[in-house]
Amino acid sequence: MSGWIALGVVVLLALIFIGLYNGLVRMRNEVKNAWAQIDVQLKRRHDLIPNLIETVKGYMTHEREVLENVTRARAGAVSAQAGGQVGQIAAAEGALMGALRGFYAVAENYPQLKADGNFRALQEELTSTENKVSFARQFYNDSVLKYNTACETIPSNIVAGIGGFKKAEFFEIKDEAERAVPKVKF
Amino acid sequence: MFAVIRANQRKSIVLIVLMGLVLALMGYGVGTALDPSLGLPGLAGAGVIWLILLMVSFAGGEGLLMAQAGGREIERADAPQLFNLVEEMQIASGLAATPKIYLIDTPTPNAFAVGRNERRAALGFTTGLIARLNRDELQGVVAHEIAHIKNRDTLFMTLAGTTMGTIIVIADMFARGLRFSAGSSSRRRSDKGDSGAAVIMLIALVLAVVAPLLAQLLYFACSRRREYLADACAAQYTRYPEGLASALEKIAGGQRFSEEVNRVLAPMYIVSPLAAHARGSRLMSTHPPTADRIRVLRAMGGGASLRAYEEAYKKLHGGSGVMGAMAAAAPDQPAREASAGATPVAAGWRTARGVLHEADGERAVDCSCGLRLRIPPDWRGAPIRCPRCGREHRA
Known part of the structure; x- marks a missing residue:
């Protein structure tokens, strides 16, 4: 009789373990998928920038420095993405966003450029890509929060320890320019 | 978030079961009225009609409903910005696949979503909508419609709509059959005497009249709460409640063209297209008053989370909110600012129509x-x- 009870308890524990383990796998996959989405959008942004530079070159002949800034920031972001470190990618993307913001501020002074159909289409693509990056980041961070919470709380943390589940890293872009208020000088 | 949707699903199941009961009662009643022994066959007949309609609407899928609304599918090249907005909201909501996009050629601004699951869904936009809204506003509308798909409102509407359709079909057949049998001489056997048959006949008649109304009442009642929930989700996805609020304002202002609108499709639109001509009672309206939805969105006080929406709703309505305790668990999210490129989406009305006209040859x-x-x-x-x-x- 007691043998049966012991067997029942063991089976029950095994079932709970399997359930928790599968839950963790599902959450980890969701984090991976969410990251893949960010990756796709970052790549798209990097691909759009050479087109943008090519389009504006003819109009902004006196703004070499601004354009070089963007090109340099893009190169940094591309190599950071190849490295695959979340923290480094976030820093490089922050720098790229700052450079692009500087570029848009200067582009405001070129009404002809703003009227260019090609430029407007590119600007829409870049705006949308930027939105997609931030929406994907939103979704990724939500997934990471869920997954990390499961990795830290009882009882799933025991399963996480045995199964070798590591916590995922949040993706926070630190963009100083985003918070800075533009100053007007006279 | 998932808890909110699950709670909503429970209520939906109850409502669908209720509608199913109305349908069963009606099938049985109509059967009995034709002949006292035909109660159960009548019930079975109602079930068969329901199954056939359900299969048709599932097999035809989103394309069938879109065709009913007069929509035509468009390609990415036709409206790149619209596709971008849909993709943005797909990412923000974590929807499994990008919905198909349909354009409906009418000056009245409106939008709706159909589809039985995340992978087979479609969004419909009228050309009048695209011509009027700017990027932020259209993003709010897209988010609201995607929330309907994500919350499975579209699946529910398909089921509820089919049930309501069956009830209407049976009521119609019964009324026609009655007229036919009244013309010819009565061939009905009357085992229980004429008075008993007359009473059953009367009950069936009342049912035939009341059931469609009852079904509509149920159908419309459950679609109203869903609108608030979809608004809340849209604010959360976009992090910008003002976009949707301002879009609703423009859409409500544009609903003056009276047009033939399918009653089954009506609850799926972002703003009820029926409201413009029939200022009926609140019981029969598919949507909460648009002015009220705008007020709630604007009372969110810089927040964009489900909780902020819930608090705004409670502040204006008192009592319990739309989501119950679930919203309290949602993390806080501040609203963003208006996007810099808040330019009109299409260069205007003509561009939107031009896409369709070119497709026409x-x-x-x-x-x-x-x-x-x-x-x-x-x-x-x-x-x-x-x-x-x-x-x-x-x-």
């Missing part, structure tokens, strides 16, 4: 004075005179 002739003339595809005969400069063009 309509030809465009550019006059040398700068005016573009649009010529119907089947135009034969006389040359067309440019209304501005008077030059003649051959089609």
Whole structure:
């Protein structure tokens, strides 16, 4: 009789373990998928920038420095993405966003450029890509929060320890320019 | 978030079961009225009609409903910005697949979503909507519609709509059959005597009249709460409640064209297209008053989370909110600012229509004075005179 009870308890524990383990796998996959989405959008942004530079070159002949800034920031972001470190990618993307913001501020002074159909289409693509990056980041961070919470709380943390589940890293872009208020000088 | 949707699903199941009961009662009643022994066959018949309609609506899927609304599917090249907005909201909501996009050629601004699951869904936008809204506003509308798909409102509407359709079909058949049998001499066996048959007949008649109304009442009641929930989700996805609020304002302001609107499709629109002509009682309306939805969105006080929406709703309505305790668990999210590129989505009304007209094979002739003339595809005969400069063009 007691043998049966012991067997029942063991089976029950095994079932709970399997359930928790599968839950963790599902959450980890969701984090991976969410990251893949960010990756796709970052790549798209990097691909759009050479087109943008090519389009504006003819109009902004006196703004070499601004354009070089963007090109340099893009190169940094591309190599950071190849490295695959979340923290480094976030820093490089922050720098790229700052450079692009500087570029848009200067582009405001070129009404002809703003009227260019090609430029407007590119600007829409870049705006949308930027939105997609931030929406994907939103979704990724939500997934990471869920997954990390499961990795830290009882009882799933025991399963996480045995199964070798590591916590995922949040993706926070630190963009100083985003918070800075533009100053007007006279 | 998932808890909110699950709670909603429970209520939906109850409502669908209720509608199913109304349908069963009606099948049984109509059967009994035809012949006292035909109660159960009547019930079975109602079930069969329901199954057939359900299969048709599932097999035809989103395309069938879109065709009913007069929509045509468009490609990415036709409206890149619209596709971008849909993709943005797909990412924000974590929807499994990008929905198909349909355009409906009408000046009335409106939008709706159909589809039985995340992978087979479609969004419909009227050309009037695209012409009027700017990027932030259209993003809010897209988010609201995607929330309907994500919350499985579209699946529920398909089920509820089919059940309601069956009830209407049976009521219709019964009324017609009655007229037919009244014309010919009564061939009905009357085992229980004439008075008993008359009473059953009367009950069936009342049912035939009341059931469609009852079904509609149920159908509309459950679609109203879903609108608030979809608004809350849209604010959360976009992090910008003002976009949707301002879009609702414009859409409500544009609902003055009276048009034939399918009653089954009505609850799926972002703003009820029926509201413009029938200022009926609140019981029969598919949507909460738009002004109220706008007020709630604008009372969110800089927040964009489900909780902020819930608090705004409670502040304006008192009592329990739309989501119950679930919203309290949602993390806080501040709203963002208006996007810099808040420019109109299409260059205007004409661009949106032009997409459809080109698909129709309509030809465009550019006059040398700068005016573009649009010529119907089947135009034969006389040359067309440019209304501005008077030059003649051959089609």
